[in-house]
Amino acid sequence: MSAVEAIVGTLGSCMGCMIVVENIAKKEPSSMNLMTFATFFFIASQGLIFTSRFFTQPNKIPLRGYRAVIFWFFIVNVINNQALNYHVPVPLHIIFRSGSLLASLVLTKLLQGKNYSYRKYVSVIAITLGIVICTLATSHQGDSEMSYEEASKHFYEWCIGISMLTFALLASAYMAICQERMYAQYGKHPTEAMFVTHFAALPFFALMGSDILRSAERFSQSPHELFGISVPIPNMWLNLLANCVLQYYCIKFVYQLTSEVESLTVTLVVTLRKFLSLIVSIWWFQNPFTFQHWVGATLVFAGTLAFADIWDGLWKRLSGQKTIKETKKTK
Structure with a gap:
């Protein structure tokens, strides 16, 4: 697979996945556990057949x-998806998750004692401000159409959702540290890791079995119609299948991308994917997005690119200078 195919695949599958996720979240907001379980089950099943070959391939x-990666991977995915059930709009969800660099910097500084340049601290401050601005801009959206009791309940649940995203952000950063330690000790085996982390986490879903079953019943009662065309399967199940397939390819293409191009390009592509997903979410689902949101989003994405030294890398490419990595290759 070429780098171009990996980039196009990453953008297409990941953006498509976000559209399907938002569609499910809007129609059945309480079905996030089912959606998470289905994704884990689909990816685990694929890995069982093609990666593990029914456990005949030794790890x-x-x-x-x-162990640590599996636990935190499960927690992060469940909480991130469940936050959509607490009145957190998808655009804010995207922006919030784009602040992962903030959490990574804080935890690596505290747990690993790493030092960063002044520019990276400034970048993280920009990301933090952007998230705060977007969060405050979203905090009271729609309150004017509710009674005082409804608005209070809505705001309380929204605060729970924001707290969940904050915790998931920190947990995700810690998971990345655990993953880094694991790869440092045993070497990088992303395909195996993709299978094991999804498969081994499946038993945890027994804790939310009743909720998953209730969601499955509601899915089975959804209309047998998709885009105005009669279909033999309830449309929510088709949405769920589409999410599983797109999520699988999103993860697969990102893994492929990391092996085909340098980290600078990976960061640029992933950031571009999040930004395009944000635009699509605003346009396709008519999500309210004010000037404050745009200011916050700009700070988040610009800060992310600055943190990864994207601007320097692009300037060197445009000016014809070789990066360190390219210089080594020519020697």
Whole structure:
């Protein structure tokens, strides 16, 4: 697979996945556990057949090496998806998750004692301000159409959703540290890791089995119609299947991208994907997005690119200068 195919695949599948997720969240906001379980089950099943070959292929990384990653991977995915059930609009969800660099910097500084340049601290401050601005701009959206009691309940639940996203942001950063330690000790085996982290987390979903079953019943009662065309399967199940397939390819293409291009390009593509997903969410689903939101989003995405030294990298490319990595290749 070429780098161009990996980039196009990443943008297409990940953006498509976000559209389907938002569609499910709007129609059945309480079905996030079912959606998360279905995604885990689909990716685990695919890995069981093609990666593990029904456990006939020995693991390159022992299961004990995966323990922390599996636990935090499950927690992060469940909480991130469940936050959509607490009146957190998808655009804010995208912006909030784009602040992962903030959490990573804080935790690596505290837990690993890493030092960063002044520019990176400024970038993180910009990201933080952007998230705060977007969060405040979203906090009272729609309150004018509600009674005082409804608005209070809505705001309380929204605060829970924001708290969940904040925790998931920190947990995701810690998971990345655990993953980094695991790869440092055992080597990088992303395909195996993709299978193991999804498969081993499946038993945890038993804790939310009743909720998953209730959501499944509601999905089965959805109309047998998709885009005005009669279909033999309830449309919510088709949405769920589309989400699973797109999520799988999104993860697969991102893994492929990391092996085809340098980290600078990966960061640029992932940031572009989030920005385009934000635009599509605003346009396709008519999500309210004020001037404050645009200011906040600009700070978040610009800060992300600055943190990854994208601007310097692009300037060097445009001016014909070779990056360090390219210089080494020519020697």
